[in-house]
Amino acid sequence: xKDTILTLLSEKFPSIAPERxxxxxxxxxxxxxxxxxxxxxxxxxxxxxxxxFLTPTPVATEIPSKEQPSLTENSExxxxxxxxxxxxxxxxxxxxxxxxxxxxxxxxxxxxxxxxRQQSEQQRLQQLQQVLSSCQDxxxxxxxxxxxxxxxFASPEDFSQYLSGKQSDVxxxxxxxxxxxxxxxxxxxxxxxxxxxxxxxxxxFIEQQxxxxxxxxxxKL
Numbered sequence: 001x002k003d004t005i006l007t008l009l010s011e012k013f014p015s016i017a018p019e020r021x022x023x024x025x026x027x028x029x030x031x032x033x034x035x036x037x038x039x040x041x042x043x044x045x046x047x048x049x050x051x052x053f054l055t056p057t058p059v060a061t062e063i064p065s066k067e068q069p070s071l072t073e074n075s076e077x078x079x080x081x082x083x084x085x086x087x088x089x090x091x092x093x094x095x096x097x098x099x100x101x102x103x104x105x106x107x108x109x110x111x112x113x114x115x116x117r118q119q120s121e122q123q124r125l126q127q128l129q130q131v132l133s134s135c136q137d138x139x140x141x142x143x144x145x146x147x148x149x150x151x152x153f154a155s156p157e158d159f160s161q162y163l164s165g166k167q168s169d170v171x172x173x174x175x176x177x178x179x180x181x182x183x184x185x186x187x188x189x190x191x192x193x194x195x196x197x198x199x200x201x202x203x204x205f206i207e208q209q210x211x212x213x214x215x216x217x218x219x220k221l
Contacts, residue, residue: 001038002029008042013050024050031097041100049096124148124159131166137173144169 006025010018028038128148135141144166153159 135170140173
């Protein structure tokens with residue numbers, strides 16, 4: 001993993017010598033991140049952030065020529081050991097990795113939560129539309145959909161109770177609409193007023209005689 005991290009860092013910061021990036025790559029590798037975490041961190045890492053973690057460039061000190069020792073075949077060329085990354089820098093780098101990973105996870109969780117919330121709202125709207133499909137009162141149906149867009153349900157149980165209540169409301173709305181329709185189509189029946197000066201019993205007798213086509217006869221004395 002160290003070599004992979006070093007390669008990514010070298011590609012991101014080509015102006016920095018790879019040997020100066022080895023300490024950073026080793027520190028990152030010690031955190032045992034996965035490939036996605038490494039790529040996310042390197043992509044967000046800036047040169048300013050990286051500068052405090054770099055291994056300083058060795059500075060060669062020139063020795064005056066008159067004091068320079070002569071090199072023989074058995075003489076060893078002095079080497080300058082790289083300065084290791086300090087524990088303070090390692091701790092800072094660890095915090096940087098943790099913060100980067102935490103931000104990536106938080107952003108992913110927020111996107112997932114938003115997607116799940118949208119899916120839940122869409123499913124609930126479809127269930128409500130199915131209940132309202134049997135409603136004959138268009139005004140009631142449109143108002144129910146308008147109110148639903150402003151509602152919030154704390155739990156699935158709350159929505160189930162709301163849906164059950166809405167089913168009862170649809171039945172009541174249909175019955176009320178039916179009653180209004182009957183009242184408009186059928187005028188009330190009233191008894192016909194008797195002819196002026198004639199009692200109802202006499203009027204009924206006359207109508208019966210006319211129906212039977214019989215002559216009117218009075219009572220015999």
